[in-house]
Amino acid sequence: MAEPLLVATSLSRFFGGLAAVNRVDIALAPGEVHAVIGPNGAGKTTLVNLLSGEITPTFGSIILAGEDVTGLPAHRMAHQGIARSFQRTNIYGDFSALENCRLAVQARQKRGFRLVKPATSYPELAEEARRALALAGLENPERIAGTLSHGERRQLEIAVALAMAPRILLLDEPLAGMGAEEGARIIALISRLAASHAILLVEHDMDAVFSIAHRLTVMVDGKVLATGAPRAIREDRAVQEAYLGKPEAAL
Amino acid sequence: MSDEVVFFLIQILNGVQYGLLLFLVASGLTLVFGIMGIINLAHGSFYMVGAYLCYWLAEATGSLWLAILLAVPLAILLGLLLEALLFSRLYARDHLYQVLLTYGLILVLEECRSLAFGDDVHGVAIPSWLDFSLPLTQTLSYPVYRLFLSAACLLLAGCMYLVIQRTRLGMAIRAGSANREMVQLLGIDVGRLFQLVFAAGVALAAFAGMIASPIASVYPGMGNQILIVCFVVVVIGGIGSIKGAFLASLLIGLADTFGQILMPQLSGMTIYVLMAGVLLWRPAGLFGRT
Amino acid sequence: MTRKVATLPMLLGLALLLLLAFPLIGDKFYLQLLSKIMLMAIFAMSLDLLVGYTGLVSLGHAAFFGLGAYALWFLSPKYGAANLYLSLPLAIGVTGLAALAVGLLVLRSSGVYFIMVTLAFAQMFYYYALGAKWMGGSDGAYVYVRPDARLAGWVPFDLGNYVHFYYVALLLLALVYLLLRMIVASPFGRVISAIRSNEGRTRALGFPVFRYKLASFVIAGALAGLAGYLDAAQFGFVNPDLFGWRLSGTVLMMVILGGMGSLHGPILGAFVLVLLEDYLSGATRHWLLPMGLFIIFAVLLLPRGLRGLLAKPPAEAADG
Numbered sequence: 001m002a003e004p005l006l007v008a009t010s011l012s013r014f015f016g017g018l019a020a021v022n023r024v025d026i027a028l029a030p031g032e033v034h035a036v037i038g039p040n041g042a043g044k045t046t047l048v049n050l051l052s053g054e055i056t057p058t059f060g061s062i063i064l065a066g067e068d069v070t071g072l073p074a075h076r077m078a079h080q081g082i083a084r085s086f087q088r089t090n091i092y093g094d095f096s097a098l099e100n101c102r103l104a105v106q107a108r109q110k111r112g113f114r115l116v117k118p119a120t121s122y123p124e125l126a127e128e129a130r131r132a133l134a135l136a137g138l139e140n141p142e143r144i145a146g147t148l149s150h151g152e153r154r155q156l157e158i159a160v161a162l163a164m165a166p167r168i169l170l171l172d173e174p175l176a177g178m179g180a181e182e183g184a185r186i187i188a189l190i191s192r193l194a195a196s197h198a199i200l201l202v203e204h205d206m207d208a209v210f211s212i213a214h215r216l217t218v219m220v221d222g223k224v225l226a227t228g229a230p231r232a233i234r235e236d237r238a239v240q241e242a243y244l245g246k247p248e249a250a251l
Numbered sequence: 252m253s254d255e256v257v258f259f260l261i262q263i264l265n266g267v268q269y270g271l272l273l274f275l276v277a278s279g280l281t282l283v284f285g286i287m288g289i290i291n292l293a294h295g296s297f298y299m300v301g302a303y304l305c306y307w308l309a310e311a312t313g314s315l316w317l318a319i320l321l322a323v324p325l326a327i328l329l330g331l332l333l334e335a336l337l338f339s340r341l342y343a344r345d346h347l348y349q350v351l352l353t354y355g356l357i358l359v360l361e362e363c364r365s366l367a368f369g370d371d372v373h374g375v376a377i378p379s380w381l382d383f384s385l386p387l388t389q390t391l392s393y394p395v396y397r398l399f400l401s402a403a404c405l406l407l408a409g410c411m412y413l414v415i416q417r418t419r420l421g422m423a424i425r426a427g428s429a430n431r432e433m434v435q436l437l438g439i440d441v442g443r444l445f446q447l448v449f450a451a452g453v454a455l456a457a458f459a460g461m462i463a464s465p466i467a468s469v470y471p472g473m474g475n476q477i478l479i480v481c482f483v484v485v486v487i488g489g490i491g492s493i494k495g496a497f498l499a500s501l502l503i504g505l506a507d508t509f510g511q512i513l514m515p516q517l518s519g520m521t522i523y524v525l526m527a528g529v530l531l532w533r534p535a536g537l538f539g540r541t
Numbered sequence: 542m543t544r545k546v547a548t549l550p551m552l553l554g555l556a557l558l559l560l561l562a563f564p565l566i567g568d569k570f571y572l573q574l575l576s577k578i579m580l581m582a583i584f585a586m587s588l589d590l591l592v593g594y595t596g597l598v599s600l601g602h603a604a605f606f607g608l609g610a611y612a613l614w615f616l617s618p619k620y621g622a623a624n625l626y627l628s629l630p631l632a633i634g635v636t637g638l639a640a641l642a643v644g645l646l647v648l649r650s651s652g653v654y655f656i657m658v659t660l661a662f663a664q665m666f667y668y669y670a671l672g673a674k675w676m677g678g679s680d681g682a683y684v685y686v687r688p689d690a691r692l693a694g695w696v697p698f699d700l701g702n703y704v705h706f707y708y709v710a711l712l713l714l715a716l717v718y719l720l721l722r723m724i725v726a727s728p729f730g731r732v733i734s735a736i737r738s739n740e741g742r743t744r745a746l747g748f749p750v751f752r753y754k755l756a757s758f759v760i761a762g763a764l765a766g767l768a769g770y771l772d773a774a775q776f777g778f779v780n781p782d783l784f785g786w787r788l789s790g791t792v793l794m795m796v797i798l799g800g801m802g803s804l805h806g807p808i809l810g811a812f813v814l815v816l817l818e819d820y821l822s823g824a825t826r827h828w829l830l831p832m833g834l835f836i837i838f839a840v841l842l843l844p845r846g847l848r849g850l851l852a853k854p855p856a857e858a859a860d861g
Contacts, residue, residue, distance in 0.1 A: 284653065290653050290656065290657075337837070337841075340841060346598065346652065346653055346656060347592070347598050347793075347797065348797075348840050348844075350598065350600060350656060350793070351790075351793060351794055351797055351836060351840050352836070352837055352840040352841070354790040354793075354794070354836065355832075355833040355834070355835070355836030355837040355840065356833065356837060357833070358829040358830070358832055358833030358836070359829075359830055359833035359834060359837065360833075361829060361833075362827045362829045362830035362833065363830065365827060366827060366830075475786070479660065479661065479664050479786070482657040482660060482661055483657075483661050485657065486650075486654060486657050486658055486661065490653060490654065516672060517669075517672070518672070519668030519669070519671065519672055520665055520668050520669055520672075523661055523662065523664065523665035523668070524665075526658070526661055527646055527662075527665075530646055530647070530649065530650060530658060531646065534649035534650045534654070535650070535654065536654070539654070
């Protein structure tokens with residue numbers, strides 16, 4: 001395993017008395033797909049929210065390439081190279097798919113307010129956006145995002161994340177609601193992206209997970225139950241009892 | 252006790268009395284927003300409607316109590332009518348449209364009042380058996396009616412607390428305040444709940460206008476004045492929080508009263524400075540949810 | 542839909558020509574009324590930047606209008622004229638700074654809180670002006686001499702002349718429209734539209750959303766100050782009502798009625814509402830009643846404002 005790029009230690013988030021995420025340790029390294037699995041309500045999305053800066057940890061730390069980024073807000077985390085896709089599609093429904101990605105590219109540029117020249121006079125932004133969309137396999141990007149099919153919207157989520165040119169991708173259930181063929185394409189895409197990114201993949205689709213994950217973390221009730229290589233996890237007794245062994249886990 | 256201490260106590264009593272009155276009006280506003288998701292700019296107008304109805308009926312019947320007894324149902328009727336005609340169409344709309352429609356409603360209600368009752372300031376007589384003062388020192392005394400006013404507001408606040416904490420209806424209200432969609436799933440008749448909550452809000456505001464009228468008089472613009480103060484209450488207390496509204500009302504009542512004594516030139520501004528201060532510390536109010 | 546957009550510049554050009562030619566046929570009353578409409582249109586467009594483009598519903602925008610008006614009064618010597626080229630930028634600057642200060646406080650609130658705190662802040666200004674003897678209190682104050690447009694000995698126009706004032710207002714309206722068009726089409730403008738569409742997403746992309754909202758708030762406030770300055774310059778009278786919630790509600794109505802998020806919508810809204818107010822207030826003392834009813838019906842029946850009557854609705858997004 002390569003040198004970890006993102007290391008979260010003892011990461012915890014309490015809501016009132018409830019620990020949504022409880023002392024979670026997790027490390028993401030480039031070249032790796034690190035899958036996080038667990039029953040609903042295990043805290044997986046909260047973990048993603050913590051790592052992306054949507055919410056701040058109650059305690060624990062997040063170190064990115066040696067720098068402490070704990071508690072940075074979402075827009076600062078984005079500039080640190082962390083991009084995430086959302087579990088429930090969270091795109092600009094009234095903008096075109098192209099504009100969705102173009103904004104992501106523009107956001108990277110940190111150049112203060114540009115008030116004078118029209119946005120259309122910066123064609124390099126749209127160019128990069130098209131590249132991200134092509135990578136994610138989304139065609140005809142001039143279509144309005146709200147008119148895309150469900151599967152296409154999930155692809156757009158990934159395209160937007162790619163347009164942010166991140167080092168780290170946090171993917172929250174990218175396959176949710178997708179058909180077999182679309183899903184296979186996304187899996188292949190994630191596998192290719194793993195070569196150059198550190199990827200955290202939250203998923204319920206066990207076949208997909210076991211086919212591309214290099215490491216697996218199982219979360220139950222906000223805590224890490226087990227973490228390690230996929231085969232070891234699959235054979236772990238405790239994990240089987242808690243999650244994999246149960247009939248509904250093999251969804 | 253010395254005169255200064257008694258004077259100070261009197262101001263506290265006044266501040267609490269104003270705060271409790273504010274609470275009656277503000278609680279309706281925050282409930283309607285918390286449960287129904289509607290921001291109602293015309294809420295202050297119900298306070299005015301209550302006061303004017305009370306004045307008119309008090310003149311006609313000669314008795315404040317009879318006037319209140321008759322006026323409260325009338326105010327509730329008006330509330331139900333408005334809910335059926337207008338507010339029921341606002342549930343799904345953006346806050347922006349709610350703001351504009353209720354702004355138009357303020358104008359309509361103000362002019363109707365002007366047509367029906369004119370633009371003069373009116374007084375309402377304090378019932379004779381409450382119209383005396385308790386002597387506190389040689390020179391200072393306190394009007395009993397104000398004590399009665401505070402007591403009435405406290406009683407209502409207490410009833411509200413009991414209803415919200417101890418009854419089925421209260422449970423529905425608390426649930427609806429936390430999660431509107433959930434309430435529907437629980438099988439509660441949301442339409443009926445909304446009507447009830449709205450009618451209660453109107454009744455509370457109108458009743459406040461009625462019992463305050465002997466002290467505060469009845470005048471055009473009284474509705475808008477109290478509305479804006481209620482906004483400050485709700486901002487400081489947190490939207491949807493009755494507890495927050497109660498504490499914020501008392502805070503504002505006291506701040507406004509002492510502000511007028513200590514800084515008469517800037518008295519109108521005290522509560523806004525207070526609001527700015529709270530917002531710096533807590534952008535969602537003391538008990539609000541972001 | 543594309544055909545409609547292509548004719549918009551034509552319609553605007555036509556309107557501009559009509560407005561330019563109007564003084565040839567219009568009398569003093571209508572010229573002054575149109576001047577009022579044009580400065581209210583500037584006010585409304587500034588609010589549209591906030592409401593229609595950034596998605597920030599302010600119910601206290603009159604605070605900055607009043608500030609611009611009182612700034613002219615403050616900068617005018619008692620029995621002389623303020624220099625237009627000094628006082629106007631100064632008034633805009635001061636109002637912009639005030640918007641910065643207020644924005645830092647109120648923009649941390651969102652949704653309904655934002656609506657309420659903006660109203661409350663405007664009320665703060667109102668109550669201050671009401672109680673401030675030095676500002677004239679409830680009686681208001683007078684700008685006895687209109688700002689002087691003298692430039693190195695040459696006087697290009699006289700703001701006291703209602704025809705000159707009309708053309709100055711028209712020029713400023715056109716300039717503000719072009720300025721806002723430019724801003725809205727710029728990368729900055731795309732971001733504020735994104736904030737309106739999906740604020741969380743915009744944050745996740747890496748934009749410092751607060752800063753963008755603040756910038757929008759300041760620009761809107763400064764332009765409202767410009768409108769207020771013109772208002773004070775037109776009739777030379779300022780009073781606390783210029784900070785009032787009535788005015789904030791009226792300008793918001795102009796934006797919504799005309800069609801928000803379009804810039805030309807608010808101009809249309811300003812026309813309709815000022816003309817309606819003028820007509821109604823002449824017809825009856827209780828004109829606020831039909832005005833209120835008009836507002837109620839407009840909200841219920843015209844979800845996209847008057848603009849919605851003129852253009853076809855955009856293609857509806859498919860669900861799921």
